[in-house]
Amino acid sequence: MTFDARHLLALRAWPAFADLGLAELGALDQIFDEELLVRGTVLKPALYFVLEGRVAVCGGTAGHGQLGAVELFAGTPLDAVAETDVLTLVAEREAVLDLLEDSFPILHRTIRSLARQLLAKRPDLPRVPARPLPPLPPRRLDLADRLEVLSSYAWLPGSRLEALFELGRVAEEVARPAGAPLWRRGDDSDAIWFLLDGTVEPCGAVAGHVVGAIEALAERPRADDAVAGADVRALRLPQSGVLDVIEDEPDLGLDLLRNLAVALLG
Numbered sequence: 001m002t003f004d005a006r007h008l009l010a011l012r013a014w015p016a017f018a019d020l021g022l023a024e025l026g027a028l029d030q031i032f033d034e035e036l037l038v039r040g041t042v043l044k045p046a047l048y049f050v051l052e053g054r055v056a057v058c059g060g061t062a063g064h065g066q067l068g069a070v071e072l073f074a075g076t077p078l079d080a081v082a083e084t085d086v087l088t089l090v091a092e093r094e095a096v097l098d099l100l101e102d103s104f105p106i107l108h109r110t111i112r113s114l115a116r117q118l119l120a121k122r123p124d125l126p127r128v129p130a131r132p133l134p135p136l137p138p139r140r141l142d143l144a145d146r147l148e149v150l151s152s153y154a155w156l157p158g159s160r161l162e163a164l165f166e167l168g169r170v171a172e173e174v175a176r177p178a179g180a181p182l183w184r185r186g187d188d189s190d191a192i193w194f195l196l197d198g199t200v201e202p203c204g205a206v207a208g209h210v211v212g213a214i215e216a217l218a219e220r221p222r223a224d225d226a227v228a229g230a231d232v233r234a235l236r237l238p239q240s241g242v243l244d245v246i247e248d249e250p251d252l253g254l255d256l257l258r259n260l261a262v263a264l265l266g
Contacts, residue, residue: 004029007089010049014066016113017106024105031099032089043080046090047072053086070114072096074261097254104247111246111253114260115217121264122214133208136196136233143168146235153194153210156255163249170241175233182211182226182234189215189222191236198232216242217256 003022007029011017017025034051037043043055048068057067058079071078072093100107134148141149146168150156156164171194176182182193182200192213195205203226205211215222216239246253 006051007032007049010051010089014049014069014113015116016069016110020105020109024103027099027103028106031091031095033091035088035090037082037086037088039082039084039086041082041086043068043078043082045072045076045078046092047096049089051087051089053088054083055086056081056083069110070117070261070264072261073114073257074265075258076265100254100257101250104250104253107246107250107253107257108243111217111256111260112219114257114264115214116220118260118264119214119218119220119223133196140173141235146171146173149196149235150194153208156252160249160251163245163252166245166249167237167242167252170245171235171237173233174236175231176228177232178228178230180228180232182228182232183222185222185225187222189218189220190239192216192239192242194235194237196233196235198234199229200232201227201229217260 003026008022008025011025011028011032012020017028020028032047032049037053046068047066048055049066055067067080068078100110133152134145136149137145143165147161147164150164150167150171156167176198178198183189189212193200193211195207195209195211197207199206200209200211202224203211211226212222219239246256
């Protein structure tokens with residue numbers, strides 16, 4: 001595989017790709033084409049790295065750097081126009097998604113990067129209400145129960161049954177009495193919590209909400225305490241287990257990317 005040094009430096013300048021090895025950067029470079037956009041060109045939906053020139057983007061101006069990723073993953077139009085003649089690297093949406101599906105290192109780092117961007121805007125995914133949770137048995141949930149519960153969460157729309165099944169296998173049912181911490185500020189963000197019952201303060205999360213997801217996906221320490229406001233029953237998904245499932249079921253990772261991108265644009 002031959003490498004274009006200028007391309008690799010441009011790709012590595014985006015935080016998502018900063019710690020990728022040469023093999024992954026080379027695979028990325030294969031899906032990009034150099035394209036010269038004349039001044040006034042409206043950019044089509046795609047993933048761009050600007051090598052020379054300036055691009056005006058709704059809300060600001062981008063020079064050297066990446067643009068179009070959030071819109072590409074969210075499936076929304078890119079509102080941008082070339083202010084000057086612009087030399088870019090451009091990759092079509094389907095080529096990007098195919099590569100992410102085939103390369104877990106690139107998919108993992110892209111999820112982490114978008115989660116870190118979102119973490120800078122808000123501490124957790126927007127609390128989109130889930131569909132009504134199924135009635136919960138008083139006993140501990142078995143795997144079939146966990147699968148039914150996870151399929152009810154709006155945080156996992158469209159996820160394949162195989163991915164939900166694997167998430168159900170790594171999930172741990174936990175309980176916290178009122179006043180007990182789920183975590184403390186500065187703790188490792190080592191899990192995502194799906195609330196089955198109870199409340200979490202100070203974020204005000206209730207049954208059907210997901211807490212701690214963005215910090216876990218961003219691989220950043222907890223920014224605040226989280227304490228059970230009322231007795232909590234939850235499914236706790238270890239961050240390492242979620243990543244293992246994404247590696248085996250990359251469609252789940254693409255679902256997460258779409259959710260993160262939509263939240264960033266919201």
